[in-house]
Amino acid sequence: MSETTRESMEYDVVIVGGGPSGLSAAIRLKQINPELSVVLLEKGSEIGAHILSGAVLDTSGLDKLIPDWKEKGAPIETEVHEDNFYVLGPHGHMRVPNWPMPPLMSNHGKYIVSMGNVCRWLAEQAEALEVEIFPGMACSQLVYEGDRVVGVVAGEMGLEADGTPGPGYEPGMELRGKYVFIAEGVRGSLAKELIGKYDLSKGHEPQKFGLGMKEIWEIPAEKAKPGTVTHTMGWPLGSNAGGGSFIYHLGGNQVLVGFVVHLNYKNPYLYPYMEFQRFKHHPLVAELLEGGKRVAYGARAISEGGFQSIPKMTVPGAMLLGCSAGLVNVPRIKGNHNAMLSGIAAAEAAAAAIAEGREGDELTNYEAEVRDGAIGKDLKPVRNVKPIWSKLGLWPSLALGGFDMWVANLTGWNPLGTWKHGKTDAASTGKAADYQPIDYPKPDGKLSFDRLTNVAFSFTNHEESQPCHLRLKDASVPIRVNLPEYAEPAQRYCPAGVYEVLETPEGPKFQINFQNCVHCKTCDIKDPSQNINWTTPQGGDGPNYPNM
Incomplete structure (x- = not known):
């Protein structure tokens, strides 16, 4: 297909991905200079179609991007007022009090949201600024000129199963930009290509991941507690894998039930999906869900490597944004705020370069802002929690990781230094x-x-x-x-x-x-x-x- 002739369109900035980082970048570019031509390409059928997140939103990124978001009607309404943390056993649970946890772990003042709906709203703000947004446009290739990224191929449709053009074949277009923002989310195919081609992980720890699975339930009104956040660890995973759950009470008698399994587990017989299904039969969860109905399901990988796993984020002509770089704060279970801040930083770096008449160079000031600015300050203090958990288990992680976070929170210094992750998640798999084999109970069709x-x-x-x-x-x-x-x-x-x-x-x-x-x-x-x-x-x- 390399011989295919395609039309091309030129823009100042081409953005791949309609998640919080890509949309924030698009909005910020137009805020700085309304004359910039900006296109955003989204592989989902609409903005939000492929967005899956917990989510308790720290609004710091949105506050910086659109300070009057409340007045503009953002779908962010359910403020957290109750924060629970439990360690589960097979039949019971132990409440972990909130007071020993560093302030960064508190969810009070944050909001329970559907990030899909937040992204739909952000897209409306972007379109009002005349950003061109094209959903249903998968970006299948990067376009290079020498060592520089100059664009992407998007919208190729109608290939037959063997890869040859079918009767309705559309070759797609080359969308070229002075700068290309890769904001695909976790393990995106273009980001993976860039990381490999330019060896961007050299000198950094391997990225680590979790598998997040989520269901939306409608529950009886008398059980609904909007603004209540619950996190659990322990059963059913035990020593088989790291991970835990979240239960967020949204408005409208809806509860968001999620389960995360760290993908560095060793036992190849582990079945993450069935661990999630088994979890819902714990008395603490079953009591909440009984009488309700599941209305949606989805799954998504989560970047969990933290600060030491962020690869080099810039190449000539292109940058990695948000989860393409891995900006999730694991103990806080939050990344949307950092994704938005990265989009803002990328936009400001590119807009300044274009204003100086530059294009296609490496915007190293963007990476400096991510590592040394608000994102770095969010991720550095918690950088040891994940590797301690992986190496020593749940309880040492709570104790040692908690100590390390507390000291870092108070002094800005991590007494445990920087722990390494070592193996990739693939290499962690045992024989x-x-x-x-693990015997999983058969699903009951109710819970x-x-x-x-x-x-x-x-x-x-x-x-x-x-x-x-x-x-x-x-x-x-x-x-x-x-x-x-x-x-x-x-x-x-x-x-x-x-x-x-x-x-x-x-x-x-x-x-x-x-x-x-x-x-x-x-x-x-x-x-x-x-x-x-x-x-x-x-x-x-x-x-x-x-x-x-």
Whole structure:
């Protein structure tokens, strides 16, 4: 397809991704200079369709971008007034008091939101400033001139399953910019290409990830407590994996129930989705959900490496924004504010360069602002929590990590220095021979559900005639290597049932049901052979989250 002739359009700035970082960048560019030409490309069918986040929003990023957001009607209404933290056992729970936690852990004054709806509102603000926003435009390639990124290819449609153009083939367009902002979210395909091509992780720790799964429930009115935030650790994961849950009471008798499994787990028999379903049967959770109904489901990888895992963020002509760089504060379970601040910083760096007549150079002042400004100040004090948890377990993490955070909060100095992560999540996977399979209870169809039933509540859809966007580097590896050595964990780590091992008369066969994919990127991250490459399907395909 390299011979394909495409039309091209020129802009000052091209932004890939309609999440909080990309939208904030677009708005800030136009605030600085309304004459700048700015285009934002989103692979989802609409802005917000692929957004999945907890979310308790720290509004610091939005306060800086649009100080009068309340007056402008932002869908940010449910303020947190109750903050609970529990460690669960199989049948009971222990409340962890709030007073030993550093102030940065408090959620009071923050807001429970649907980030999908917040992004839809941000898109309205951007369009009012004449940002060109094109949803349903997947960016499948970067465009280079020498060592410089000059644009992206977007909107290629109508390929047949074998990759050849079909009767309705559209080659897409080259959208070129003086600067290109990569704001795809976690493990985006273009960001992954840039990180590899320019060796951006050199000198930094490997990025670490979690798998976040979320359901929206409508519960009886008498159980609804808008503004209540609950986090748990412990059961059902125990020593099998790090992770925990969140339960956020939104307005309208809705509760957001989420479960995060750190992807550095060793036991290849671990089944993150079923751990989530089992969690809902804990008495503390079951009592809340009984009599209610699940109305939406989705899943998304979360960047968890923290400050020491942020790669170099700039290359000639392009920058990594938000979760493409990995700006989540793990103990706070928050990243949207940092994503927005990164978008603002990128916009200010690019606007200043364009005003000086520059283009295509490396905007190193953007990276300096991220590392030394508000984002760095948010991430540095908590940088040891994740590696301590990974190396020593839950209780030492609460004690040691808490101590380190407290001292950093009071003095700006981390007494434990900077711990390293070491292995990637893929390399952390153990051999099946060293572990026992885990027996998971069958979903009851009331509180817990099988994967395929739940995937229907993500409203995901892919045109079946297109090429599979989940590409194997070597088609023999799943059966030849992963099955005997790791019991092929793709069958279990995927939260959407994309991967199956089928028994056939000729022997086991690896099947990819790409139509189910919710674009979480877990396979790209966790496959122990690093044999799966997640690429963008044609634009508009994937989940259609209503208000995640």
